[in-house]
Amino acid sequence: MERDAASQGDMANAVTRALVVRAQNGDPEAFGELIGDHYDLIHRTAWKWCGNRTDAEDIAQDVCVKLGQAIRQFDGRSAFSSWVYRITLNAVRDLQRAGKRRSQYADAYAEISPEDQPAEQEDAATSNQLWAAVRTLPAQQRDAVLLVYAEELSHAAAAEIMGIKEATVSFHVHEARKTLKGLL
Numbered sequence: 001m002e003r004d005a006a007s008q009g010d011m012a013n014a015v016t017r018a019l020v021v022r023a024q025n026g027d028p029e030a031f032g033e034l035i036g037d038h039y040d041l042i043h044r045t046a047w048k049w050c051g052n053r054t055d056a057e058d059i060a061q062d063v064c065v066k067l068g069q070a071i072r073q074f075d076g077r078s079a080f081s082s083w084v085y086r087i088t089l090n091a092v093r094d095l096q097r098a099g100k101r102r103s104q105y106a107d108a109y110a111e112i113s114p115e116d117q118p119a120e121q122e123d124a125a126t127s128n129q130l131w132a133a134v135r136t137l138p139a140q141q142r143d144a145v146l147l148v149y150a151e152e153l154s155h156a157a158a159a160e161i162m163g164i165k166e167a168t169v170s171f172h173v174h175e176a177r178k179t180l181k182g183l184l
Contacts, residue, residue: 016080023071031071035064038084045085048144048150049092051128051135059091066091078160085161089143131182137176139166144172
């Protein structure tokens with residue numbers, strides 16, 4: 001069964017590589033397919049990093065434009081999805097630096113109403129508080145925690161995306177845990 005999953009993963013990587021080459025050569029259908037295959041990843045990552053649906057949609061659109069402009073620079077040294085993560089994280093940071101309209105997680109809290117089941121409401125509020133606290137961490141700690149826990153990536157995969165060593169990711173996660181214990 002693991003062999004089947006590995007061969008499916010290899011096949012998916014081969015398809016992605018072929019689409020990248022076609023897109024780099026100006027094939028708009030291949031580029032559209034790449035965007036379609038990775039849009040959920042882009043939007044989900046933006047949502048988790050900024051905690052706001054409107055900003056996540058703006059970031060996802062911006063990333064799609066940036067991918068179109070930068071596709072020719074992708075050299076294949078990393079996985080295409082890692083490259084997309086990096087571009088998405090940079091777009092989130094750009095938005096945060098610009099200080100664009102950051103609502104105080106109103107969209108997330110608006111989904112919780114007193115009529116909902118109390119246990120679910122309490123769990124959602126606790127989860128929102130945790131991710132809001134994570135977003136206040138220093139950039140490297142925040143990125144490491146979100147990649148490892150929110151995206152469920154290995155420390156090695158997070159290191160590739162962040163462009164640092166795996167041990168450094170582990171250090172950032174450890175430091176973030178200590179900081180979050182003090183905040184919560």
